[in-house]
Amino acid sequence: MQPRILLHSSYILSRLSKELTAAMAGLAIIQVIFLSMMAPRMAIRVTLYPQPGYVAYPQPPQTMLTPVLGITSFLYAILTIAIGAQMGLELERGDSALYLSHPISRLSYVASWIIASILIPSLMFFFSLIIPILILEPYLLLGVGGGEITLILLQVSTSGSIVLLTAALFKKRSLALAVGIFEYLIAPILLTLIAAITSSITQTTPSARDMLWMAVLHPYNYYLMFGYSGANWVEAAVVNIPVFSAFVAFLLAYTRRSFEVK
């Protein structure tokens, strides 16, 4: 007997299986084409043979997957946001009352949406990236930094949790969708503009540490923008994880205490 959370997650996924499979196919094709083009460059490292007196300068962090992740992460984020917003639709139309009236608890209901809208798309994204690498050449995994993948998963998961929270609070799909798109696509541009204007007024070039606040919601963007000035992916993850956990904890707490279905 499967737990009810998993049963309901499976039900959500089976309803969305066509869309998910199409998205998976799109992700897989884009990832494999870009990875194939980048693989030969990732496969080797060529340097001058160190001569006496040679001083090795610290290398900037390797962000080999950036061209691939830059494109496919949008698809992944949109998928997460769209599935998360579906909960808003269910609450808006009152379908959720059917589930909540008897078979599953409120906590299980929201937990199953967390699994279906955050965990499963993350797994899909991970598989679509890892499987082509495993087929092409497993050694390439050694050249792929785990930092980039971790940060993009965290960033999209944070957006997904914000969308679910909005859906639970306001019970409107359109609002949840709008908040998700604003948070993932527009907010990073606005925050970058604000940072640029601030540094222009104060006539200072911000260091990676000064801009760490960007990693609160957008750790991957922060790492990409400030990787060359010493941004560390572990720091970005450490800043983001408590915020992501807080959103999820608040969502679960809100659901348990004051989740009302009209």
Next chain:
Amino acid sequence: MLREIGLFIIVSMLLATLVLVHLPTRFLFAQETVCGEGFTINKGDLGIVEGAFISRNMRVKLLLEIRVNGFYSNNISDAYLFAIPEKIYRSHLEKTLPYLEKEEVLHLLKNNAVGFAKVRKLPFDRLESDTINLVLEDPLILILYIEGNTTPVAPPPSTPPVMPVPPPGIHYCFIVGTKIVIQNEQLIRATDIAVIGLAIFIVGDLRSEDSWLKKLKSYARKIKPGKPKQE
């Protein structure tokens, strides 16, 4: 949910394999160049350049070349490009080469190289090697071996000087082409992943309440032709 995960794995594997098999070879090729100057060992009649270091320890096809300029190619009687495993080079060649005669150096380099190519003279004092084609299995060191007059010669003065003249000496660029070859081993790995995906799919499907396989089985039973009625 396992069923959906299995399905994702199968879809991803199928598409990855289809794309890789049909992808034009030029997409699987990249080229890197590292340049430097000066000999590591220069005995006057023999010069050695310890050039590029290629690592990552994975199986890819390599196309290795060298281009040299700023050196009077007329002074050169013979030249080679060698690809030598790093372990062998560091363990004994690096220390012994400076103390050997040129015939011994050439003999030792040829014996220890996993690949080597003759370097040709080109117009305008340029040198270029043939391409070495090999599979990278261990980290390699590329060595340029030059026989002839290797003493740096200043270029003839131009009057009036119109642009800064680089110091006399050898300027070289090692060109490393990497090619990923799609072979049976990729297809075997794809099959492995397909089996894992299929196993997850079947287990997940049989555990779920609306099993697709069970539905397929009952559908197959329905359309199974019955025994012909005996008249």
